[in-house]
Amino acid sequence: QVQLVESGGGLVQAGGSLRLACAASGRTFGVSVMGWFRQAPGKDRNFVAAITKSGALTDYTDSAKGRFTISRNNARNTVYLQMNGLKPEDTAVYYCAARGSSVLRRGENQYDYWGQGTQVTVSS
Numbered sequence: 001q002v003q004l005v006e007s008g009g010g011l012v013q014a015g016g017s018l019r020l021a022c023a024a025s026g027r028t029f030g031v032s033v034m035g036w037f038r039q040a041p042g043k044d045r046n047f048v049a050a051i052t053k054s055g056a057l058t059d060y061t062d063s064a065k066g067r068f069t070i071s072r073n074n075a076r077n078t079v080y081l082q083m084n085g086l087k088p089e090d091t092a093v094y095y096c097a098a099r100g101s102s103v104l105r106r107g108e109n110q111y112d113y114w115g116q117g118t119q120v121t122v123s124s
Contacts, residue, residue, distance in 0.1 A: 002028060005022065005025075005115055006018075006115045007021050007023075008021050010120070012086055013121075019080060023078045031099075031113070032098075032100055035098075037108060038093065039093050048061055052071065052102060053072075053102060057058070069084075086122045092120060097115070
């Protein structure tokens with residue numbers, strides 16, 4: 001099994017920045033692609049960004065492009081999400097996810113492991 005623990009959420013004003021981190025532990029050799037999803041109150045959980053194991057390839061949802069950057073440090077088994085220019089509509093619980101396949105995917109059901117989530121609140 002793989003355990004994922006997110007950190008870095010909090011309350012920030014619109015236009016501000018936050019850096020989320022997700023540390024993986026356990027059978028991490030089975031982890032390849034890592035991603036971030038978010039779920040706003042009353043809404044479905046949606047894809048935000050994903051990164052391949054080497055970091056060479058990334059994928060972002062349209063609303064994240066140009067504002068968010070996903071990166072990873074394999075030596076620390078950690079993936080990051082740098083979020084700049086935050087907007088109130090970015091308010092959500094952010095979840096880290098991981099999958100064993102090396103192919104980038106956006107589907108929630110295509111990820112094998114999930115963290116518990118970290119709350120991000122952006123005030124206007």
